[in-house]
Amino acid sequence: xxxxxxxxxxxxxxVNSHPLTYLDGAATSQKPVQVLxxxxxxxxxxxxxxxxxxxxxxxxxxxxxxxxxAKVAAMIGATAAKNIVFTRSTTESLNWLAQGYGPNQLExxxxxxxxxxxxxxxxxxxxxxxxxxxxxxxxxxxxxxxEIDLADFKNKLSKQTKIVSFAHVSNVLGxxxxxxxxxxxxxxxxxxxxxxxxxxxxxxxxxxxxxxVDFYAFSGHKMLGPTGIGVLYGKADFLEAMTPxxxxxxxxxxxxxxxxxxxxxxxxxxxxxxxxxxxxxxxAAVDYLNEVGLTAIAxxxxxxxxxxxxxxxxxPDLTVYGPKDAKNHHGVLSFNLAGVHPHDVATxxxxxxxxxxxxxxxxxxxxxxxxxxxxxxxxFAFYNNQEDLDRFVLALRQAREYFV
Numbered sequence: 001x002x003x004x005x006x007x008x009x010x011x012x013x014x015v016n017s018h019p020l021t022y023l024d025g026a027a028t029s030q031k032p033v034q035v036l037x038x039x040x041x042x043x044x045x046x047x048x049x050x051x052x053x054x055x056x057x058x059x060x061x062x063x064x065x066x067x068x069x070a071k072v073a074a075m076i077g078a079t080a081a082k083n084i085v086f087t088r089s090t091t092e093s094l095n096w097l098a099q100g101y102g103p104n105q106l107e108x109x110x111x112x113x114x115x116x117x118x119x120x121x122x123x124x125x126x127x128x129x130x131x132x133x134x135x136x137x138x139x140x141x142x143x144x145x146x147e148i149d150l151a152d153f154k155n156k157l158s159k160q161t162k163i164v165s166f167a168h169v170s171n172v173l174g175x176x177x178x179x180x181x182x183x184x185x186x187x188x189x190x191x192x193x194x195x196x197x198x199x200x201x202x203x204x205x206x207x208x209x210x211x212x213v214d215f216y217a218f219s220g221h222k223m224l225g226p227t228g229i230g231v232l233y234g235k236a237d238f239l240e241a242m243t244p245x246x247x248x249x250x251x252x253x254x255x256x257x258x259x260x261x262x263x264x265x266x267x268x269x270x271x272x273x274x275x276x277x278x279x280x281x282x283x284a285a286v287d288y289l290n291e292v293g294l295t296a297i298a299x300x301x302x303x304x305x306x307x308x309x310x311x312x313x314x315x316p317d318l319t320v321y322g323p324k325d326a327k328n329h330h331g332v333l334s335f336n337l338a339g340v341h342p343h344d345v346a347t348x349x350x351x352x353x354x355x356x357x358x359x360x361x362x363x364x365x366x367x368x369x370x371x372x373x374x375x376x377x378x379x380f381a382f383y384n385n386q387e388d389l390d391r392f393v394l395a396l397r398q399a400r401e402y403f404v
Contacts, residue, residue: 018353038284068283077207092215098125108134172320229278
């Protein structure tokens with residue numbers, strides 16, 4: 001019987017004479033043949049620039065490109081395709097907000113509220129903005145299980161809070177933010193809510209309209225799409241309040257020698273020739289995720305996480321970070337083996353064909369908060385299976401025997 005694994009050609013290869021067990025989807029997901037074929041089809045049959053040409057190829061490419069925008073909007077519950085801006089990545093989306101939206105909202109004494117579990121991409125741009133405007137950064141503490149402390153979040157909200165930005169799912173701890181509740185609380189004090197959805201989109205159903213967030217950012221390559229394409233969702237009024245941070249072709253309406261006017265949202269933000277193939281590939285990834293079913297994907301990943309948490313609890317000298325319940329622990333599983341550097345653990349696992357990430361995972365403040373320098377991280381995706389989990393656990397036990 002055909003399974004989803006058959007759609008991922010790379011999973012058939014061997015690494016170090018072992019079947020590939022790919023457990024690094026938090027860094028980038030694997031791509032199904034349907035996505036790869038659609039990208040190839042664009043270059044084979046439709047390759048032309050978008051929006052400007054009146055000839056057939058350009059019209060076809062534009063339809064495919066804008067069709068991808070509509071698919072993304074529908075997938076995340078946006079009210080219209082115009083709420084979707086194509087960027088290069090989550091990182092670029094957050095930087096655009098810090099550069100094009102934030103300066104218009106802040107003055108000295110205002111506050112930006114983040115959490116202790118953020119990725120560097122959701123810290124550094126706000127640090128730079130705070131220094132430029134005289135605003136202050138505040139950070140929400142975590143619970144013992146690594147979840148956002150709602151009581152501390154409430155306490156740190158004030159009339160000075162202008163921007164609240166946090167991850168939907170932690171890329172280290174797998175903890176899920178109570179987005180809807182946090183958004184409602186932030187809106188009560190008049191703050192803008194920005195959510196980093198890089199580790200959430202493609203793993204379970206998301207409805208940004210129901211969550212009522214003002215901005216939501218994510219990356220195509222973490223949800224089966226190609227690299228180099230990202231998404232910034234924004235409510236219409238909030239996008240209108242944002243200033244473009246790149247200028248030139250495509251985004252203009254009229255240029256004279258003295259001044260220029262810009263296109264309407266979202267095209268005013270997409271300067272130059274966009275990543276057409278990337279957007280079309282992202283649209284194909286959305287089609288694939290919808291076909292498999294996001295609820296089914298969530299169920300499968302929870303099943304794998306439950307098995308992993310149970311198995312790792314039986315391994316001595318091993319510390320797992322994040323929520324203990326698989327229902328609250330999404331996708332990523334970070335851990336350390338006592339007395340062994342994470343890079344050494346990852347190397348031993350790689351020799352068994354098990355591919356995991358080791359390091360600080362672009363979350364050094366969180367590492368400091370946890371009292372560690374780095375950790376091993378395994379990520380479970382719906383295209384993984386029980387054999388992958390078994391090989392991972394066996395290789396980890398072998399690593400412990402070798403080092404401990």
